[in-house]
Amino acid sequence: MSGSILAACLWAVTATLIAMLPSRDRHWRAAYGLIAAGIPILGWVTYENGPWTGLMVLAAGASILRWPLIYLWRWLRRRAAD
Template sequence: MLSALLTLCWLILANVIAMFPSRSHHWPAAYVLMSIGVPLLVLVYKEHGPGWAGLALLGMVSILRWPVRYFIRWVRRKLGNEEAGL
């Protein structure tokens, strides 16, 4: 139950941060949210299983979609696929 409450707080915090009209603070905030989100996903997985962890991951990715896009492009470039458009 604790992991579900913490995930809800993470989602609310991420949405509040996204509402601030500042471009310079979004990337540092995204790094902090990602560093908190990964252990949180592990906790959700341990307490509630892969189904709920998958739903939490979808919620997190829906908020942090630009870092995820840049990560996918980076992985494609590293794998040799030069056309890494999304």
């Protein structure tokens, strides 16, 4: 297993463990940190393993961080409607 896939798996396990902990801000600070760490890992996975593997890792990350994506989608729709 390549180092980039191992890092992506470690990122997913970390995100799952963070989700199990109680949080006062509904995990938004943790989500920002996971996004900041996940983007370089995604680039690394795509570089080493190709675009299809990168898309699979992107889909896995999007399923874990779905609420920030939902809020981003809503914000973009509001901006487009104005």
